Amino acid sequence: ETGVTQTPRHLVMGMTNKKSLKCEQHLGHNAMYWYKQSAKKPLELMFVYSLEERVENNSVPSRFSPECPNSSHLFLHLHTLQPEDSALYLCASSQDLGGSYNEQFFGPGTRLTVL
Amino acid sequence: AQKVTQAQTEISVVEKEDVTLDCVYETRDTTYYLFWYKQPPSGELVFLIRRNSFDEQNEISGRYSWNFQKSTSSFNFTITASQVVDSAVYFCALSALRGNTPLVFGKGTRLSVIA
Numbered sequence: 001e002t003g004v005t006q007t008p009r010h011l012v013m014g015m016t017n018k019k020s021l022k023c024e025q026h027l028g029h030n031a032m033y034w035y036k037q038s039a040k041k042p043l044e045l046m047f048v049y050s051l052e053e054r055v056e057n058n059s060v061p062s063r064f065s066p067e068c069p070n071s072s073h074l075f076l077h078l079h080t081l082q083p084e085d086s087a088l089y090l091c092a093s094s095q096d097l098g099g100s101y102n103e104q105f106f107g108p109g110t111r112l113t114v115l
Numbered sequence: 116a117q118k119v120t121q122a123q124t125e126i127s128v129v130e131k132e133d134v135t136l137d138c139v140y141e142t143r144d145t146t147y148y149l150f151w152y153k154q155p156p157s158g159e160l161v162f163l164i165r166r167n168s169f170d171e172q173n174e175i176s177g178r179y180s181w182n183f184q185k186s187t188s189s190f191n192f193t194i195t196a197s198q199v200v201d202s203a204v205y206f207c208a209l210s211a212l213r214g215n216t217p218l219v220f221g222k223g224t225r226l227s228v229i230a
Contacts, residue, residue, distance in 0.1 A: 031217070033217060040225075042220065042221075042222040042223060043206065043220050043223070045217060045220075048217050056217065088158050090158070090159075090160065092160070094217075094218075097216060097217060098210065098211065098212060098216060099146070099147075099148060099210060099211070099212040100148050100165065100167065100210070102148065102150075102210035102217060102218045103148075103150065103162065103165055103210075104160075104162075104217075104218055105162065106152075106159050106160040106161075107159065108157065108158055108159040109158040109159060111158070
């Protein structure tokens with residue numbers, strides 16, 4: 001496979017469930033990102049990893065927990081979510097951070113519905 | 116601080132009309148990069164163009180053209196003879212050269228092309 005892949009593409013979960021979103025990039029990039037996009041709202045950057053180290057965490061509730069075991073994989077662990085967390089979750093990767101290296105390649109997203 | 120403003124939240128045009136999407140940016144850096152992304156209804160953001168701050172030449176790619184004006188800090192995007200398939204949300208983004216900071220996205224402009 002090429003590019004950035006995300007699984008699952010759709011997820012419906014109850015507020016008491018625990019689930020994980022998976023992102024994998026096959027581009028040899030060093031930086032990976034999670035974004036949240038709620039209906040008709042701007043992109044919200046949630047987490048940034050560079051060389052498997054978290055470099056940015058934009059005041060995201062603790063019910064979202066990222067994990068980056070290596071530079072190709074990024075997970076978003078979800079637990080006790082709220083209905084307002086329903087959104088499209090997008091993963092992206094870039095060669096590095098800063099300058100032209102910031103050209104991001106996006107996955108298709110996981111559309112999450114919290115009941 | 117860096118900022119990207121896309122003042123047009125939603126635009127509707129009739130097929131074959133030309134349409135320009137505005138992007139105004141703010142940065143203190145002298146070297147930076149500007150990007151445009153397209154997000155069709157499927158959700159995945161698709162890279163359209165990257166431009167560095169030293170290259171003010173306008174660019175044309177088929178029906179797409181970009182007008183970079185450093186004097187007004189704008190990087191506008193024009194679609195000529197719009198088609199229904201152009202319907203999407205378009206994001207403008209900015210990346211500074213210095214520092215390990217990710218892309219800064221505008222809020223996006225939703226374009227609807229009506230047949």
